[in-house]
Amino acid sequence: MKDKVTSLMHGVPASHGHGGHGGHGHAASAPHGRSAGNVKASVAASEFTEVREHACWLWSRLGVSLMTLEDRNVWLEDENKRLEQELEGLETQIREARQLLKSHGRVPPPLDTSEEAVGPQMDATGCQTPSQSMTSPSQRAAPGAPGASAHTLQPRSGHSTAGAKPGASGQGDEPSRADVPLHLLAEFSSASLDRWQPVILDEERRCFSLHWPKAIPEGLSRSYFQRLLDVAPWVELRNTKGTSVTRSTCWYATGGCTCDYTYGQQTRVTNASTLQPAAEGVEKVEPSENTQFIHGSVEVEPLSEGSLSSFRSVMEEILEYVFGKLFPGLSREAWPNSANLNLYRDGRQGVGWHADDELLFKGKDSDCPVVSISLGAAREFWIALKDGTAGDPPRRSGVPVSDSIVELDLEDGDVLTMEGRLQRHCLHFVPKCNPREPLRDERINITFRWVREHRYRCPLRWRHAETMDRTLSAIIGTLDSQDQDRRLLPLSLQFHGGAYARDWSQQVCPGVLNPEQQLRLCDGCKHVCYAEGRPCCEGVGDWAEHWFCRRCWFHWEPEAFSEPPSLEAWCVPNYSENWERWETIGPYDTGVLEALEPIMQPEPVWNMRPAFALWCGAWEQLQLLGEIQNDAQLLKLETPSTLPSGEGLALFAAGTYPAREYIVEGGRWMIAVNKEGLDEVWLAMCQGLLQGLFDGQAGACGIAATLSTRSPCRDGKLAVWLLKAQDDLHVLAVGSVFMDLLRAKGFVGRLKFENFQRGKVTLSLRP
Ligand SMILES: O=C(O)CCC(=O)C(=O)O
Numbered sequence: 006m007k008d009k010v011t012s013l014m015h016g017v018p019a020s021h022g023h024g025g026h027g028g029h030g031h032a033a034s035a036p037h038g039r040s041a042g043n044v045k046a047s048v049a050a051s052e053f054t055e056v057r058e059h060a061c062w063l064w065s066r067l068g069v070s071l072m073t074l075e076d077r078n079v080w081l082e083d084e085n086k087r088l089e090q091e092l093e094g095l096e097t098q099i100r101e102a103r104q105l106l107k108s109h110g111r112v113p114p115p116l117d118t119s120e121e122a123v124g125p126q127m128d129a130t131g132c133q134t135p136s137q138s139m140t141s142p143s144q145r146a147a148p149g150a151p152g153a154s155a156h157t158l159q160p161r162s163g164h165s166t167a168g169a170k171p172g173a174s175g176q177g178d179e180p181s182r183a184d185v186p187l188h189l190l191a192e193f194s195s196a197s198l199d200r201w202q203p204v205i206l207d208e209e210r211r212c213f214s215l216h217w218p219k220a221i222p223e224g225l226s227r228s229y230f231q232r233l234l235d236v237a238p239w240v241e242l243r244n245t246k247g248t249s250v251t252r253s254t255c256w257y258a259t260g261g262c263t264c265d266y267t268y269g270q271q272t273r274v275t276n277a278s279t280l281q282p283a284a285e286g287v288e289k290v291e292p293s294e295n296t297q298f299i300h301g302s303v304e305v306e307p308l309s310e311g312s313l314s315s316f317r318s319v320m321e322e323i324l325e326y327v328f329g330k331l332f333p334g335l336s337r338e339a340w341p342n343s344a345n346l347n348l349y350r351d352g353r354q355g356v357g358w359h360a361d362d363e364l365l366f367k368g369k370d371s372d373c374p375v376v377s378i379s380l381g382a383a384r385e386f387w388i389a390l391k392d393g394t395a396g397d398p399p400r401r402s403g404v405p406v407s408d409s410i411v412e413l414d415l416e417d418g419d420v421l422t423m424e425g426r427l428q429r430h431c432l433h434f435v436p437k438c439n440p441r442e443p444l445r446d447e448r449i450n451i452t453f454r455w456v457r458e459h460r461y462r463c464p465l466r467w468r469h470a471e472t473m474d475r476t477l478s479a480i481i482g483t484l485d486s487q488d489q490d491r492r493l494l495p496l497s498l499q500f501h502g503g504a505y506a507r508d509w510s511q512q513v514c515p516g517v518l519n520p521e522q523q524l525r526l527c528d529g530c531k532h533v534c535y536a537e538g539r540p541c542c543e544g545v546g547d548w549a550e551h552w553f554c555r556r557c558w559f560h561w562e563p564e565a566f567s568e569p570p571s572l573e574a575w576c577v578p579n580y581s582e583n584w585e586r587w588e589t590i591g592p593y594d595t596g597v598l599e600a601l602e603p604i605m606q607p608e609p610v611w612n613m614r615p616a617f618a619l620w621c622g623a624w625e626q627l628q629l630l631g632e633i634q635n636d637a638q639l640l641k642l643e644t645p646s647t648l649p650s651g652e653g654l655a656l657f658a659a660g661t662y663p664a665r666e667y668i669v670e671g672g673r674w675m676i677a678v679n680k681e682g683l684d685e686v687w688l689a690m691c692q693g694l695l696q697g698l699f700d701g702q703a704g705a706c707g708i709a710a711t712l713s714t715r716s717p718c719r720d721g722k723l724a725v726w727l728l729k730a731q732d733d734l735h736v737l738a739v740g741s742v743f744m745d746l747l748r749a750k751g752f753v754g755r756l757k758f759e760n761f762q763r764g765k766v767t768l769s770l771r772p
């Protein structure tokens with residue numbers, strides 16, 4: 006009998022077969038005689054009922070009932086998922102094969118990314134964009150190429166960790182940001198760059214994570230927290246044994262996206278926007294063999310229309326605030342189209358080491374931005390390299406390289422980004438708190454993400470391709486590098502300092518501890534946080550042989566800790582050649598651009614400027630200048646070369662005064678120059694200032710030239726002063742104009758911006 010059933014199943018005409026599931030459709034249709042074909046004839050009528058019964062029994066053993074149309078849809082969905090996973094596996098194999106070829110010095114053939122080969126490619130808004138191909142590893146910059154930085158996330162203690170080869174070249178095997186442009190979210194934010202604290206700046210692996218503490222004001226974050234706590238359709242996730250709740254989650258998507266979100270292999274949370282409210286009946290989703298659907302099943306409270314729409318409206322509000330106010334440089338088309346929410350009820354809940362590398366976000370093989378918002382209780386957040394990530398193709402394992410762990414605390418209102426290939430090379434982790442210091446408060450985390458590979462079932466997968474927004478291309482690394490020369494945003498951040506920007510042991514003043522870290526049990530808190538404990542450092546002097554973790558050191562020696570480093574932007578200007586690029590950056594004053602034209606013209610058109618004053622020496626006013634009409638008048642002014650050493654000249658708008666006490670919110674762009682050609686460049690600067698070249702919202706209020714006291718070479722400094730320095734982009738606009746002017750006069754050097762309020766150099770421009 007079994008053989009008959011088997012032959013019955015094998016007899017399904019090819020057009021009805023779906024691989025291993027081919028018999029499925031047949032078993033459903035055979036009783037009605039629609040598709041059994043000649044097999045039906047070979048089965049005697051008396052045997053038919055028996056065969057059918059056995060088929061039913063067999064299918065029920067397999068956990069599948071005879072197929073209704075509804076079942077078929079569920080099955081199709083599973084089948085799609087299986088195919089997606091198969092595709093993912095094939096892509097990994099291709100990647101590995103290409104890397105193998107490369108390691109044998111062979112050039113891999115170009116990738117066939119035609120639609121037939123890999124299916125349509127989607128942009129973040131769900132449109133098919135056939136032109137976006139997978140980035141070839143061969144696009145990686147050669148060592149020493151512009152943009153290839155030496156700073157790479159490496160295990161810090163120098164242990165050799167299997168797979169992670171510290172210091173080996175080509176560790177990340179990722180294209181450099183110079184070759185394949187990638188702009189970081191901080192560049193589009195409303196915060197000045199020094200409010201961003203770098204966490205990971207691994208240029209070689211193209212992994213970046215930046216932290217903006219207290220980005221959301223307290224009142225607002227408290228209100229978002231409470232509303233989400235009350236109305237979000239939270240579902241509890243349990244540990245693999247099902248014995249305890251690890252955290253609660255929910256999933257939000259915009260723009261008609263119906264994609265569900267899968268947690269690991271086991272659990273899929275349906276899209277809150279596609280859920281039917283209770284009034285219309287709980288959504289019926291059949292569990293497949295391995296997947297547990299949790300929304301709409303018995304495990305979840307039925308959702309009322311009221312709570313769902315309140316959830317959607319609070320999420321819309323948060324999206325609007327975060328991307329409208331905190332990242333105003335991103336166009337609306339570049340906003341994320343989904344968010345995963347996590348609720349940690351107390352310190353006993355957390356999330357283990359993982360990467361957000363789901364197919365939906367294309368986090369495994371392309372640049373994948375994530376913006377994480379923290380609300381409520383402060384919790385630790387750790388990031389580390391995935392074991393085996395360097396050199397070899399990344400393994401799927403969720404094992405972190407323990408001496409690469411970077412720790413930070415995420416507090417209420419904080420923003421954290423994870424960008425570039427971080428999800429490919431790194432893992433992250435929200436540890437449970439130490440049970441000896443129980444935390445009873447809740448924390449909510451929202452991770453905004455960009456779904457780029459919508460599920461087959463989602464209508465957005467099939468939406469017609471539109472041109473991709475440039476700011477979106479900039480953050481997902483799909484800007485055309487050809488295009489970059491003419492149209493790209495000007496500000497590409499470069500970093501100085503280690504890839505381990507946030508290395509707590511380096512923040513402790515010398516003589517307190519030995520900065521070498523070891524993952525071990527902390528003598529203080531004994532918190533078994535991960536593996537044997539926590540990254541600890543040994544004390545010195547009386548505390549030698551005592552090992553303590555970051556939290557314990559901070560508890561006892563808060564004064565010994567310095568602020569984490571903040572971001573310095575290094576921007577490669579090519580302002581005059583690429584000035585139209587600036588228009589993409591957002592709220593800046595185009596006056597700077599317009600003002601650029603006159604000085605490039607042979608016959609400058611003089612603006613009628615308000616009066617300027619010329620100051621000298623210890624800033625005594627030399628002359629009050631009215632409107633300057635021509636070069637001849639300018640040439641009559643004092644020039645720096647005539648001054649005694651140690652003295653200076655300053656040309657400032659009347660009503661201002663060339664001293665930092667008067668320009669407290671401002672700063673100055675400075676460059677050290679030799680005396681040769683100083684007068685000429687000074688006159689060009691005077692001309693520029695009087696013509697409004699440095700104007701703009703953060704307009705320059707004056708210029709200064711000072712001569713060094715170091716006789717006889719008497720080298721000097723040139724500076725352009727700004728009244729306001731809050732907005733980095735405006736400051737950079739002025740700096741870039743200054744750089745162009747210097748270059749036109751043959752001066753090449755690094756420009757530094759000193760921010761008076763912060764008392765330090767915050768920006769730098771390289772020629
Ligand atoms: O709670 C957090 O900060 C992290 C959450 C997370 O990693 C995730 O949702 O994938």
Ligand SMILES: [Fe+2]
Binds near residue numbers: 360361
């Ligand atoms: Fe995550």
